[in-house]
Amino acid sequence: MVSCQASFTAMQNDVRRLREEKALSQGDLARDLGVSRQTVNAIETGRYLPSLPLAFAIGRYFGKRVEEVFRDDESR
């Protein structure tokens, strides 16, 4: 059954791992995505959930699908 509480679900992501694999700094990624370095840091640490367009942009940047970068509790 599909949950209707998506906005309250804890999310994890692999942004930090993917960024480090490409030997990029947070500033590099931020510049390429058009956001601030603090926003990249907040996404990596899970303090900020990006919008769908930004999540897609992150996925596209690393050549991954969104669900390969971001996961909720139920997808594990």
Next chain:
Amino acid sequence: MTTNRVSPRRRLALAAAVTAWVIGGILIAIEYSQGAPLPSAIGGVVILVAYGAVLLIFQTRSETVRALAGDPVDERWGRIHEQSLVGAANVATVVALLGFGYCEATGRDNWQFALMAVVLGLSYMAGLVWHRGRM
């Protein structure tokens, strides 16, 4: 040929600063016309003038100042800006209600607080109707 066009970001900060300065100027004119000495009238608006100057000087260096100027740097700052507005509206609502109650209890004129509460309530309801149809 070089052009000297003002960037949209700079224009926003300039608009916010000019608004602060115009409000300051109007306040000086009102106080002065009511008989206040000019230095005293000017002193009362120093904060507004300084606020405008801070927006202009620091908006290219500080993300916080860019948000204050109405130009959040990215979507996270946009959300921070919105949540701060919600917090400010909540505080204003509490102040309006407490002020109204205090004035009512002490027999003072309370129309300013009543007007503030009505404006807050009506603008909130108008916002619900407006945004409901758009998301």
